[in-house]
Amino acid sequence: MVAAESEGRLVREAQRGSKDALAELYSRHWSDAQRAAYLVVHDASASEDIAQDAFLAAVAALDRFDRRRRLAPWLHRIVVNKSIDWARREELRRAVGEPDTELPAPAAGSQQVGEDLMAALADLPPDQRAVVVLRHLLGYTPGQIARMLDLPRGTVNSRLRRALDRLRSLLEENDR
Amino acid sequence: MREQRLQELLRQTEVPGAADAERRGMLVVEAAFGRSPTRRRPLPRLAATVAIAVLLTALLLSPAGAAVRDWIGDVFSAGVPNAEPELTRIPGGGRLLVQSSQGPWVVKPNGSRRLLGDYREAGWSPRGLFVAAVAGRVLSAIEPDGTPHWSISAAATVRDPRWSPSGLEIAYLAGSALYVIAGDGTEEVRVDGAVAPVPPSFSSRGLAQLAYIDGDGRLRIVDVTGGGLLAAARAVAGIRVLQWGRGDSLLLEGAPRALRLRSVATRKTSAALRIGSPTRLRLPAGATVRAAALSPDGDTVAALVAAGAAGAGRRSEVILFRVGSGAPRRLFTAPGSLSELAWSPDGDRLLLAWPEADQWLFVPARGSGRVRAVDGISRAFAPGGSGGAFPRIEGWCCVPAPPR
Numbered sequence: 001m002v003a004a005e006s007e008g009r010l011v012r013e014a015q016r017g018s019k020d021a022l023a024e025l026y027s028r029h030w031s032d033a034q035r036a037a038y039l040v041v042h043d044a045s046a047s048e049d050i051a052q053d054a055f056l057a058a059v060a061a062l063d064r065f066d067r068r069r070r071l072a073p074w075l076h077r078i079v080v081n082k083s084i085d086w087a088r089r090e091e092l093r094r095a096v097g098e099p100d101t102e103l104p105a106p107a108a109g110s111q112q113v114g115e116d117l118m119a120a121l122a123d124l125p126p127d128q129r130a131v132v133v134l135r136h137l138l139g140y141t142p143g144q145i146a147r148m149l150d151l152p153r154g155t156v157n158s159r160l161r162r163a164l165d166r167l168r169s170l171l172e173e174n175d176r
Numbered sequence: 177m178r179e180q181r182l183q184e185l186l187r188q189t190e191v192p193g194a195a196d197a198e199r200r201g202m203l204v205v206e207a208a209f210g211r212s213p214t215r216r217r218p219l220p221r222l223a224a225t226v227a228i229a230v231l232l233t234a235l236l237l238s239p240a241g242a243a244v245r246d247w248i249g250d251v252f253s254a255g256v257p258n259a260e261p262e263l264t265r266i267p268g269g270g271r272l273l274v275q276s277s278q279g280p281w282v283v284k285p286n287g288s289r290r291l292l293g294d295y296r297e298a299g300w301s302p303r304g305l306f307v308a309a310v311a312g313r314v315l316s317a318i319e320p321d322g323t324p325h326w327s328i329s330a331a332a333t334v335r336d337p338r339w340s341p342s343g344l345e346i347a348y349l350a351g352s353a354l355y356v357i358a359g360d361g362t363e364e365v366r367v368d369g370a371v372a373p374v375p376p377s378f379s380s381r382g383l384a385q386l387a388y389i390d391g392d393g394r395l396r397i398v399d400v401t402g403g404g405l406l407a408a409a410r411a412v413a414g415i416r417v418l419q420w421g422r423g424d425s426l427l428l429e430g431a432p433r434a435l436r437l438r439s440v441a442t443r444k445t446s447a448a449l450r451i452g453s454p455t456r457l458r459l460p461a462g463a464t465v466r467a468a469a470l471s472p473d474g475d476t477v478a479a480l481v482a483a484g485a486a487g488a489g490r491r492s493e494v495i496l497f498r499v500g501s502g503a504p505r506r507l508f509t510a511p512g513s514l515s516e517l518a519w520s521p522d523g524d525r526l527l528l529a530w531p532e533a534d535q536w537l538f539v540p541a542r543g544s545g546r547v548r549a550v551d552g553i554s555r556a557f558a559p560g561g562s563g564g565a566f567p568r569i570e571g572w573c574c575v576p577a578p579p580r
Contacts, residue, residue: 048197
């Protein structure tokens with residue numbers, strides 16, 4: 001986790017026009033942002049777009065950003081909401097029967113268990129994938145997730161529970 | 177699965193191509209950061225006032241005031257830094273056909289330019305021996321030095337002339353009708369009286385087969401030597417681009433929100449063709465296709481798309497799709513709006529137009545190599561400063577024409 005104090009200083013320097021500070025903020029947050037998007041949308045190109053869009057939104061709003069707050073939750077909120085929108089659009093597109101081309105295979109060297117997890121995640125609805133990613137990749141509490149997704153906390157808890165139950169069952173099926 | 181194990185697996189997940197994506201993202205974000213209006217006023221108010229006063233004094237007193245204004249514009253506008261100041265050669269060779277508000281220009285490999293005359297649209301013949309040029313209702317064949325060869329007058333305004341690869345026919349739209357005329361300006365035939373405003377495309381192997389979109393939005397393939405309709409199928413909604421590629425077995429359909437490839441096969445029992453189901457090429461989320469073209473060898477589709485949020489977050493991307501697999505590869509990303517693309521004759525490069533930056537970009541499409549940017553494109557095709565729209569790329573032609 002990035003220390004809030006040090007991040008506040010970087011944000012202040014970026015607000016003053018420092019490209020180095022911007023680059024440091026970018027390198028701290030890019031990987032998590034793109035990985036989070038990828039785990040929700042399961043499409044590397046789309047995850048790149050979504051992460052880029054989140055950073056561009058951050059640049060556009062940088063001067064209004066309150067330095068006492070942390071940048072990551074704000075970025076992650078954009079990333080995850082955009083990812084959910086994208087995944088829902090894709091589902092709709094598939095539902096109306098537009099065929100896809102073959103997409104590139106997963107990166108060489110991926111571990112089987114990682115592939116199984118990706119396949120199991122793909123079986124969840126986008127909003128369940130999102131809460132799993134926010135909770136277990138990015139480490140937010142259910143209360144924080146509820147605020148990020150604009151949902152009641154109980155809904156977040158139930159989505160998390162359903163998602164984890166489903167993941168467990170899918171992964172156990174694969175193990176047999 | 178224990179939750180801790182789930183966390184480990186999620187954190188170990190590798191995104192394919194992550195390192196390249198991070199690099200591309202940094203370029204886009206840095207460019208947006210440099211263009212953000214708030215980044216342009218880091219000076220305290222007093223210092224800024226003094227700086228502006230000094231600058232204004234320079235503008236008022238210096239005979240080089242125009243140069244200072246240019247410099248300010250360069251600092252705050254989009255574009256590739258360290259661009260060549262003018263077009264002195266075409267990277268990779270070949271000749272360009274460029275339409276400006278004054279008319280079409282032929283650009284030779286050494287960058288020298290010739291205005292062909294008062295035409296508003298033009299297209300190369302297959303080997304670059306002639307140019308089909310349009311002025312109102314008149315379609316002309318002219319030589320690349322501007323010498324007229326023949327002209328015909330059509331019943332309505334002519335547009336989108338397309339020469340067949342054999343050089344034997346030219347297809348063109350006149351009003352809402354599609355015509356084909358022999359390459360020597362004779363034997364005009366009306367193919368269809370009601371077609372969509374989409375440029376037609378001739379078979380790439382030189383057969384007399386022409387694909388076009390009719391007035392009902394159907395893709396039709398006809399034999400222009402009198403063989404009639406060979407195949408028909410529903411085209412993608414809003415189609416703007418239709419191009420025949422790779423041994424006549426494939427058609428590219430492009431619309432603002434979709435790119436599709438369709439196979440075309442010969443039927444065993446007749447001369448008719450069969451158009452296969454479309455295969456969709458996957459675009460970035462929310463992207464709008466501005467231009468798309470098959471490479472000269474037909475193996476790759478280049479798509480120029482606008483992506484990202486509206487306003488300062490808008491960016492342009494060039495994506496290459498392998499025809500066989502549909503696998504995408506991002507070739508180039510830039511902030512703002514690129515407007516056009518054209519393949520070099522050998523398929524090694526793409527020429528991209530960037531009106532906001534007044535630049536052309538020559539981008540290697542295969543392997544590595546550096547992007548060559550050329551500044552001052554508007555000025556190059558508007559001698560005397562006549563202004564007008566940013567010049568339009570009509571074509572990048574072929575091997576040099578043999579001596580005649």
